[in-house]
Amino acid sequence: MMENAQLIGLSQQMALRRRMDVIANNIANLQTSGFRGESVVFEEYQMAKAEMNAPSRADSIISYVVDRASYRDHSAGTMRQTGSPLDVAIGGQGFFTVETPDGPAYTRDGGFQIDANGQLVTAAGYPVMSEGGPITFAADESGITFSADGTVSSSAGEKGRLAIVTVDDVSLLKAQGDNVFAAGDAVAQPAEDPRLMQGVLEGSNVSGVTQMTDMVSVNRTYQSIAKIIERTDELRRSTLSTLSRNS
Incomplete structure (x- = not known):
């Protein structure tokens, strides 16, 4: 379970890094004439836990996030x-x-x-x-x-x-x-x-306020996931240490 939690967190961090790259590019082109803003499309990828029997409950499915594609907003600029x-x-x-x-x-x-x-x-x-x-x-x-x-x-x-x-x-x-x-x-x-x-x-059709808000949100989410992964890793090491002492 701990390994699954880390893998799920890492998949979300990879998706967030891709989203941050897109946001940064949009902000860099705020003053570019005729520029069209880009967004990222994510997809949920579900996979059963590695068990001998097929999963029988909904919570037996592990859900990952996948960077599926990106798209351009072709609405007109000012x-x-x-x-x-x-x-x-x-x-x-x-x-x-x-x-x-x-x-x-x-x-x-x-x-x-x-x-x-x-x-x-x-x-x-x-x-x-x-x-x-x-x-x-x-x-x-x-x-x-x-x-x-x-x-x-x-x-x-x-x-x-x-x-x-x-x-x-x-x-x-x-x-x-x-x-x-x-x-x-x-x-x-x-x-x-x-x-x-x-x-x-x-002008560019990118909203600077929206992009800056999204950048802050992505950064906070990334940091939160990093803390969860760090705590999960600490728990795993603590568990292994306890098991080794009791063996």
């Missing part, structure tokens, strides 16, 4: 005015398409830049894709604008229309890092009626 002509936000559903070393990916982060080659890129340096490919500006171009339908223009005229897509199931998107997602098993298709806003950025 929009804020920046005034920067290269900041763009999508109103409603949809993702910007970018090109990564692993292929096309999608992001809600519209904090764009122009790199040394004149290409429109993300903060991580990924080219932002139009329906015809990357968008490049000459050194003497000015007056860059993004219309509501995604058309990009400058003093040289229209440069293309941003490839804005929607996906059939956002839960199937796979996070790749750098605030972008691969399609995974999701099916991406061109957005029918995108609504872009220039000079605006979508």
Whole structure:
């Protein structure tokens, strides 16, 4: 029984460490434009005690906790005015398409830049894709604008229309890092009626207060379990010592 108690405690500590990692990552991205908060899904795993006879009572089942999976909250973040002509936000559903070393990916982060080659890129340096490919500006171009339908223009005229897509199931998107997602098993298709806003950025959808509260709760629970395991170990050693003296 004491070994079972320790194993159950250790399984919960492992799950809590995973949850703490997720919370820490959410907090680290509180100011990341378009970031989607992550949560962990746990599952109960039941196993009978190692006995000769099959368990006949409900309390003969040992219950462990298993880190089953994680999921992203894809609800929209708060929009804020920046005034920067290269900041763009999508109103409603949809993702910007970018090109990564692993292929096309999608992001809600519209904090764009122009790199040394004149290409429109993300903060991580990924080219932002139009329906015809990357968008490049000459050194003497000015007056860059993004219309509501995604058309990009400058003093040289229209440069293309941003490839804005929607996906059939956002839960199937796979996070790749750098605030972008691969399609995974999701099916991406061109957005029918995108609504872009220039000079605006979508903030992270993570609540700092909620995450800090969760962090404190996880830390306290972890410490409580550690004390229970320590006391169980002390009891086991005391029992073994008593048995050895009486043998």
